Amino acid sequence: MAVEGIERVAIVGAGLSGVIAARDLAVAGCAVHIFEKSRGAGGRMATRRAEGFAFDHGAQYFKAHGADFAAEIAAWRSRGFATSWGEDRFVGLPAMNAPVKALADGLPLTTGFTLARIEGGPGAWTLRAEEGAVAGPFDAVLVSAPAPQTATLLAAAAPDLAQAAGRARYAPCLTLMLAFEPDDVPSPLAVPERPEHAAIAWIAEDGTKPGRLREGARRIVVNATPEFSRAHLEEAPDAIAEALLAAVAPLLGATAAPVHAKAHRWRYALVEEPVGQACLWDPARGIGACGDWCLAGRVEAAFDSGRALARTVLGEG
Missing domain, CATH: 3.90.660.10 (Polyamine Oxidase; Chain A, domain 2)
Known part of the structure; x- marks a missing residue:
């Protein structure tokens, strides 16, 4: 069951960590939507x-x-x-890229969406794309971009998480x-x-x-x-x-x-140099982040981080 107050969740990035987080949250009953700047899912598991x-x-x-x-x-x-x-x-x-594409199959996925800003506030976040599109509102936003990009995207909405991501x-x-x-x-x-x-x-x-x-x-x-x-x-x-x-x-x-x-x-x-914790999450804001940069430089670390963030959002971490 989704945590009370967190039903609509935006996931930024369709690499393994973001798609795993989306899958686990969807299984728990959250209405997830993935936003990806490229043409499809995969991230660095790329073809x-x-x-x-x-x-x-x-x-x-x-x-x-x-x-x-x-x-x-x-x-x-x-x-x-x-x-x-x-x-x-x-x-x-x-x-x-086949595993990530298969995991994303059936999940709402918008491609060609390059996130410019996270706007709004807790419980009513919106995503504004560089291309001009606006999506939302969402109860929570989870960013799974590389750490420097994550730090930039979270700078206004969650500055403490941005600072943590910036350590990678x-x-x-x-x-x-x-x-x-x-x-x-x-x-x-x-x-x-x-x-x-x-x-x-x-x-x-x-x-x-x-x-x-x-x-x-x-x-x-x-x-x-x-x-x-x-x-x-x-x-x-x-x-x-x-x-x-x-x-x-x-x-x-x-x-x-x-x-x-x-x-x-x-x-x-x-x-x-990873951040040294499985994921980042601010429950008061409903903002989080995940990626291999949290743990280590390997595919498994991306998987572990995405799962950890989903569990944390669901109150299971």
Whole structure:
């Protein structure tokens, strides 16, 4: 049962933490509505499709350290939208964003809604988008954006929570998505996933993951190290792609240029300093926040934070 006085709940952000919070609150009887600035659910459990290619260009896999997330993964696997990738690693099926999309299915979700301000007051909060739309009123607002964005959005409505969110620190990550003709790179790649390299932190071929297309072009995802990412963060995407390709090409042993090369800038990628508590909640205002930045830099932390916030709102925390 929903807590008395909290029936209408807005969730800002359709990444894993926000969608999990929305699901648990909806099960408890709350009328939830998710607002997301991008085109769909997933957050950093992301899949990019361009020019006929698909890349898991955000989180590369997830693991379960605790029983709660292990049970969730088991449920995802039983429903066919997650599977194992190695001994203790899991991926979404058929793409990394599949679990979050499946969880959001059936929940009210407004996409293309970039929150500018939280207006109103306790029991009657409204959300004003940069695009001009206004949504509400809501009894509670839960923000699941990256910590710096959360701090900005909560500055006026809940300054103490904004200050707490502002303690989290991230490392950025620049990602390069490459596609080669099948015979233009070795099969399998003759480089470890985590090479000891000043610029490159991770290399993976999407076709090695279950459920991905294995025929046609060889699709490779490259993540830069935090140091390289910080040094090149503000460059134009084409310049980032060129610099990353120059760094990774000798490792790949490619015999020809890629047929596709695009860079993505994850400004808030790797949580280096979490807040140190499972979630943030101000019961007097009906304002809260969650995300991996509360606990640790992994997918499970986002799940745990979203669940913790839902339980706290419901008076179960």
